[in-house]
Amino acid sequence: MDTALLRRTWGLRRHAVAGVLAAALLLAIGDVVARFFLPAASPLVALGSTVIEFAPPAVQEMAISVLGPLNKPVLFLGMGLVGAAAAAGIGAIGRRRPLIASGVFLGVAAVLLVAVARRPETGAGDLLPGLLGAAVGLAALLGLWRLAGSGAAAEHPAPEPHADPDADPHSEPHPEPHSGPWPGSRPGSRRAFLAAASGATALAITCFAVGRSIGAFGRGVGERLVELVLPQPARAASPIPAAASVDVDGVPPFITPNDDFYRIDTALVVPELEPGEWSLRITGMVEEEVSLDMSELLDLPLEEHHVTLTCVSNPVGGDLLGTATWLGFPVRDLLARARPLPEADMVLSRSVDGFTASTPLEALTDERASLLAVGMNGEPLPRQHGFPARLVVPGLYGYVSATKWVVELHLTRFDQDTAYWTDRGWDEKGPVLVASRIDVPRPLATVPHDEVVVAGTAWAQHDGVAAVEVRVDDGDWQEVELAAEVTVDTWRQWRLPLDGVEPGRHAVTVRATSVSGDLQIGERRDPIPNAATGHHRIEFQVE
Structure with a gap:
């Protein structure tokens, strides 16, 4: 490869790296500065939230069902790869057209600022992190370009001056005229460029790390402080009997620990809403609008209830569900203060980050344990699960009921308003379907022939599970042993020892029946518009 081609290749790479x-x-400067404002003021977070908002429903559903809780880290990774490729392109353009490339860079920064500005929780002052990030980024771009060399100066360096036999040997040599687009632009040394690039890399990594650390520290401190003011329930939940668990290794505990509870929502970062900043407004089709702050909420007679929550995107046999003991105030009593008008049939709940859910008014005013919750398993709500307040509604999938970081209940009608997921093709009311799952044995596990036990969980919230059946190798359905029912709003564990199973490969299938007589649907169906259906079936080996 000739010297000119090597020089052009090296120059192009340096410019791409600069971009x-x-x-x-x-992004890094904007992210760390945003920690002193709001998480949503971060250009990176605002961009990711915008991508989620405008992604096709099929893409969102695939991300949730396939990736589960990993969908957000994978989104950040994908954004990083695409963003790096685009930035490298801008940097490469700057080798010959630096003014155009600089304009494109500023245009991208402006788009990020617009993404920040359109977030529901941000104000004009929250643009400052993005503006500082854009200023530092542009300065770095121009500085690295100068060290990389640009235009003709990078491709055709000035020739060594020829000695003039008639010139005064003591005079200064005449400088070569500049041939690149930037005044004084010349190809920089590799050492100088690499030193500057290394410094920029270290600064970006440090800013991202500090930003994450500040966020984690702030969340931890906030949760510890609030723990001091969580009141005791006026009505405690009934104790969970030992008979509610089948006591089989591999079956999850009846109450899901907070750290293990599934999290599926549209928030790219957890909103950092403090109790003193929180209030709930009840608006819309009501005789009187109501506003409630945290101190008023905590002074009310709070109740505890065991409730199982389920994600509508849970695949057949999936683990996007869990049971917790929730502490909160009945939503029906809050709505009674506002006195809903007779024509209202839906409550549009709104999160601080703009997410909305459409809940049938009936589900919030009947006898079920629908709560404005502040506690989870004896502790304040974790940040990722809705701190300081969220909705918990038995019998409905979370996308139409379990609004986290809730700040408004708007009384309206289904024929007048829609919500985040219903705008994307999901069912507007989202009732939970009866379902079941095999937890033991695990798929493809090897089991001793004298220890074959099939066990798992079934659920039909706010109806209750009446029966669970399994069949081995497409044989007859056999009814299993059910653990004790705690409430109709919680899941129910089950087990069935299998005797006389021959060594070799076997399959087992499960189905459940609700108290109302609804048999679990066997036909396989995608989650849209209202939950996946089908019987869970696994294969295992008996030795």
């Missing part, structure tokens, strides 16, 4: 590092600094 990537400038973009990284824009």
Whole structure:
């Protein structure tokens, strides 16, 4: 490869690297500064939230069902790869057209600022992190370009001056005229460029790390402080009997620990809403609008209830469900203060980050344990599960009921308003379907022939599970042993020892029946518009 081609290739790579590092600094500076404002003020977070908002429903559903709780880290990874490629392109363009590339860079920064500005929880002052990030990023871009060399100066360096036999040997040599687009632009040394690039990389990594650390520290401190003011329930939940568990290794505990409870929502970062800043407004089709702050809520006679929550995106046999003991105030009593008008049939709940859910008014005013919750398993709500307040509604999938970080209940009608997921093709009311899951044995597990036990969980919230059946190798359905029912709003464990199973490969299938007589649907169906259906079936080996 000739010297000119090597020089052009090296120059192009340096300019591409400059673009990537400038973009990284824009996002990193914006992210760390945003920690002193709001998480949503981070350009990176605002961009990710916008991607989620405008992604096709099929893409969102695939991400949730396939990736589960990993969907957000994978989104960040994908954004990083696409963003790095785009930034490298901008940097490469700057080798010959730096003014155009600089304009494109500023245009991208402006788009990020618009993404921040359109978030429901941000104000004009929250643009400052993005503006600082853009300024630092542009300065880094121009500085790295100068060290990389640009235009003709990078491709055709000035020739060594020829000695003039008639010139004064003591005079200064005449400088070569500049041939690149930037005044004084010349190809920089590799050492100088690499040193500057290394410094920019270190700064970007440090800013991202500090930003994450500040966020984690702030969340931890906030949760510890609030723990001091969580009141005791005026009505405690009934104790969970030992008979509610089948006591089989591999079956999850009846109450799901907070750290293990599934989390599926549209928030790219957890909103950092403090109790003193929180209030709930009840608006819309009511005789009187109501506003409630946290001190008023905690002074009310709070109740505890065991409730199982389920995600509508849970695949057949999936683990996007869990049971907790929730502490809160009945929503029906709050709505009674506002006195809903007769024509209202829906409550549009709104999160601080703009998410909305459409809940049938009946589900919030009947006898079920629908709560404005502040506690989970004896502790304040964890940040990721809705701190300081969220909705818990038995019998409905979370996308139409379990609004986290809730700040408004708007009384309206289904024929007048829609919500986040119903706008994307999901059922507007989202009743939970009867379902069941095999927890033991695990798929493809090897089991001793004298220890074959099939066990798992079934659920039909706010109706109750009446029976569970399994069949082995497509044989007859056999009714299993059910653990004690705690409430109709919680899941129910089951087990069935299998005798006389021959060594070799076997399959087992499960189905459940609700108290109302609804048999679990056997036909396989995608989650849209209202939950996946089908019987859970696994294969295992008996030795």
